[in-house]
Amino acid sequence: MAKKLPEVDAVLVGMGWSGSIMARELSKAGLTVVALERGANRVPGEDFTLPGIRDELRFSVRQELMQDPSQETVTFRHGTDKQALPMRRFGSFLPGDGVGGMGTHWNAMTYRFLPSDHSLRSHLTQRYGKKSVPDDMLISDWGVTYDELEGHYDRFEKLCGLSGKAGNIKGKIHPGGNPFEGWRSAEYPNKPLKPSLAGTMFEAATKELGYNPFPAPAGNMSAPYVNPEGVRLGACQYCGHCERFGCEANAKSSPNTTLLPVLAKEPKVDIRDRCYASRLVYDKAGKKVTAVVYVDLRTGEEYEQPAGMVFLSAWVFGNTHMMLHSGIGQPYDPKTGKGVVGRNYCHQVQSQVGVFFEGKEMNPFMAAGSLGMVIDDFNGDNFDHSGMDFLGGGYIALNSTNARPILTRPVPPGTPRWGSEWKEATAKWYRSSASMNCQGSNYSSRGNYLDLDPTYKDILGRPLIRMTYNFTDNDRRMSAFLTEKGAGIAKAMGATHIAANARKGDFDVVPYQSSHNTGGTPMGTDPKTSVVNKYLQSWDAHNLFVLGASVFPQNAGYNPTGAVGALTYWAADAVVNKYLKNPGHLMKA
């Protein structure tokens, strides 16, 4: 029997970016908040220090900061006619774990989605006609528009102290920034990072080709920064140990460096680490959630935490899992197309273009998580899709993120993987190579979804989440197009060798692609096709809000977290200024 605890105003499940932002906003409104986090507490000054933090094997290869698959993993199959098998180790994506979540060990490339990404279906059907969107493509509008979100993007960027260059301030185009971006109310809080040689070469080549390069918006501080919460971040050291690591210099925007120092001092916020939420207690008739059941992993004891409001901030799989396992909302069925929970699951269709420059010293280890130059000319609907056989696109970037030698030592195509020839090539090209990333969108498809696995269980005895997923023809065509553009840039850069690898064939859970999974609890304005409304409020429980990329109805050609941050502030604003005044459904079904 779970031990029942005294009721609090709000319980959050998961303490990554979305949980931390919401906890802060609720605490400002004076509420009592309990945050449950299954992983350990993480304190940068203790846990992310020299020299141990530079251990590639421990943090990057063995993935110490990520979710432990022996506790919980995901099962996977390419289609409903296949047997789903558990991912026995994580590969293609790396779920977070611990206070700060994935935000402790992300790269911090922090983009805004295009205005058209937020209103995708309306935009495409207006521009290309109703028939332009195939029947099995489930893309939809978010329900909230870019204009409504702009101020919330701005808040997140200032919280993070992003380094970058604006391209569009209140409608005025500024040279050196991204001319395709939605309007922004202000310049970035920090100036761009110092470029790498590869970045300057990409910039020159893309300009020559008539494209519009700009510095990647970076949550790595180009200069020390004090955020609006009064928390100080240090200057980035270009250490090349960003993604998969915590930051030793306190220079990477993360929940731990921007918000947790403040939350730790809030008497009304109680962060319970190593506490694994197993389910929500759902009052179906009353259309509300009454409590969260969790296990304290230190003792094994089970607790029931009653709350006035519940926030799911357990990332894509955790959020969807919790809804399905708690019986909230109708599970999606790909055969009938009915039901919503698990619908619109997407990932990112990424491809790489490796570039090699004979004799050039590129110092690839002098790098930062988001150091890069980008073009947006082929993202979203920034280019005319008339007569094309696909929708979507992505940015193309030359990122100088790292050259840690266990995992990053490129050799030209055709080189053997071992032996004398491999050694010679590795010694020759390690310092003279770079990589471009084509950050392809992924538009939701009828056959791609999440549900509960009928066979495999996690350590709490719950069914694992099952992912049924594959790339679609639209994805492969988009990737071929984008990768070819990348190869064209590589040529213009004068590369000696080019390794352009468009995404082909079937999705594979082994090679790392990105942790930009989205969907499962899509947002929208119609409860028949969405799990939450435009304020991220559940249609089936008015005191339940779902945060994070699980609410994206489709994924855009960007890293997701800028939009996650903006949406969390947007939802917090609705909770504090609308819901608390008049608890109930904020939108009519």
Place this chain on the structure above:
Amino acid sequence: MTEALPRRRFLIGAATGTAAVTVAGAFAAPDLAAAQPQETAPETKSAPKPETTAAAAETPEYIPEPMQVLTATEAAFVAAAADAMIPADDLSPSGSECGVVTYIDRQLAGAYGAGARMYRAGPFHAAVPGAGNQSPLPPLEFFRAGIKAANDWTKATHGKPLDGLEPAKIAEALKTMEAGKAEFASIGSRPFFNALLTMVMEGFFADPMYGGNRNMASWRMIGYPGLPATYADKIDAFRGKRYDVEPQSIADFS
């Protein structure tokens, strides 16, 4: 064959095609009298040098270490494979000389080898493309089974365990496994080869505190400076220029 040979001999051995046999021998009978690793001169630590660090010249003599879990047969197999994958040449000493066997032994002896951070519940099914490894075995047992299968196969095809073959034959046998064409009983030769290659490369490139990458041989080979990796004051100054320093590892800061 009963003594660890000095480094020069390894290089000559590599050139004449007998290195792997020699290393397997060294594994069977370590020579404890061999020299200790040299210390790096502290004044060369941070100052960029104009010339490439000569990898071979500074590498201390190779001393095999005691094994924690690998049997003599298994260690000899791993040494033979590591030396074919990373042959000794002007760029670096061989894989086993760099401590790759020690690295693999320690990894397999520890939490990783026991299957930490791996979902191990059944039911089990054969692996299908795209869904990753499905073997219920933790890495230590997986490697043991793989080494046995590989040695059984070379015994059947060439009359000897892998480490008993000539270097050219070792490379040929490994290539056959890499292509998945070696007919192992019960375990796929390709997944085994891939797991082995991954571990060998980890041992060669990981921080030396794990037992491989002795004297940061691989870091010298490619020009990776290691720690402390603080380049805010260097990224501008060295744009397009070689940043050539004596590499440093975690031990140098501990």
